[in-house]
Amino acid sequence: MQPTWLLALSWAALAAGFVSFAIVVADTYLRGHRQPVRVMEIVWLVTVLYIGPAAVRLYWNWGRPEASARRRRNAERRPRRGVMVTYVSRCGAHCALGFVVAEVALYALKDDSAQGTLWFDYAGDYLAAVAIAVLFRYVGEPGRSVAQIWHAITTVIKVELVTITAFELALFAWLTLAHHVVFPEPSLRPDSPVFWFAGQIGLIAGFIAAWPAASWQLDRRAGRAA
Template identity: 70%
Template structure:
């Protein structure tokens, strides 16, 4: 059984994420600050859910202005482009983490087989990235699926991989050293708190990767 203070901290952290989520949700759909690219509305909502108030500030600085007066991509400040790149790739990884962990939980896999979780998380993150690209386009076809996959590989895969490596490193550390007994389960808030920490670590780690990709002339807007 986890100590009371840890469970309390987990609940508080999750609650802060939910409050941050509601703030951006209301600003987007009640006050009408819709994003030019609709998938970015999902991206910002997912980002604030695990990063919390810091991500709300990032949204206020770089996300909300896009809804007020969408500038040409070339006029966006370099830092704003990096924030968008990291947030987008982070949303893929966060959604991939949640979907894969919930799906694999039903198979009751041994907790020693962490690599199965990691493969599932990574593949799901890439799949979600492709789906985001696909639904941004005007048409849905097999050719568009391959084009979306090619764009993800060219534009986002390095950043996604950097994010996932940090996430997996933290989850391994948490499993073997931080929370060795009892092992965390999905029905325990501490599991999702640990996931938040890993996702934040991934967000920070992905920043240099995104900056490097932008330096090579690739960004989230590539088609």
């Protein structure tokens, strides 16, 4: 049994994420600030869910759609910081969704989430994150064809894979530390709020660690376009 203070802290962190989620849902769907690219609505909702109130501020500054004609005309002159926040948030959403989907699925399929199987969980998390990135690219393009699936795969490999990998490595490093050192007993399992609290911390670490990789990828793309 986890100590009471840790359970309380875990529930508080998760609650902060859900409140932040509700704020962005209300702003997006009740106040009508819809994203021009619909998958970005999912990206921002996922981002505030694991980062919490700090991500609401990021959403407020950079995530709102270009609602006015003037702002749409100025989209090309968007500050680099805004581009970076949006880009890292998108890659982070892939990783966060991959983490949730894979961990829940693997937990349901096996009897025990023992520490010895962490590598198997990490493989599932990573593959799920890449698959979700491909799915987001695919549904974000008009039409549905086999050729577009291949285009989505190649786009993710060229544009997002390095950033996703950096994010995942930081997440896995923290989860390993959490399982073996920070919260060794009882073992962290998806049926405990402490597991998801540890996941929040790991995802935030991934967001920070992915920033340099994202900067490098954006500079590389800009160099190719020049």
